[in-house]
Amino acid sequence: MHLTRMLGSLDAIKESFEDNLIHEGFTPKNILMEKTVIENGISTNVNGQVFSIDGPVLKYRRLRYANDILMKDDTRYISMTACRNIHLIEPTQPLIRIYEEKYKLQIENVHRTIGTMVLYPESNDNYFENEIPLSVFILNGVCIAQGGSVIEIEYSLYRGDKYQFSVDAKPQLVNIKS
DSSP states (O other), rough: EEEEESSSSSSHHHHHHHHHHTTTOOEEEEEEEEEEESSEEEEEEETEEEEOOOSOOEEEEEEETTTTEEEEEEEEEEETTTSGGGOOOOOOOOOHHHHHHHSSSEEEEEEEEHHHHHHOTTTTTTTTTOSSSSEEEEEEEEEEEESEEEEEEEEEEEEEETEEEOOOOOOOOOOOOO
């Protein structure tokens, strides 16, 4: 089993993790690990730039499975200022669609970095149930709404033995003045 994750396309971000798994013949399952409100806010460094969300922030962490194999340890930090009462919603569609449809936010940009690390079986907070060291991809990203406000910070771990990443980039038109 190998899944391909598309990077660089807002359309790909709007696709459902579960729908993609079903389309590829897998049975998806999610386990909610944490849903808490952080009063003080949070920040992250993506591509050498610091991005912050002032509190309150919803921390939403799920373990995401395909055929009972943990594929992704997914943690999102969501602005509760921009998305009031989001802690009362049980997402049945991608969060980015919820931001756009329920909260009428226009997504301006998504910045992401991808790195790797090795998870050892005895590592704290390791839910991949690996018996030998496991390489994982680390996806660190931010979702920015029109006007520059950070709506979401993501920190997700993807199984390195089950995922590959694809980059889809479209050239932007440049208005050259003579």
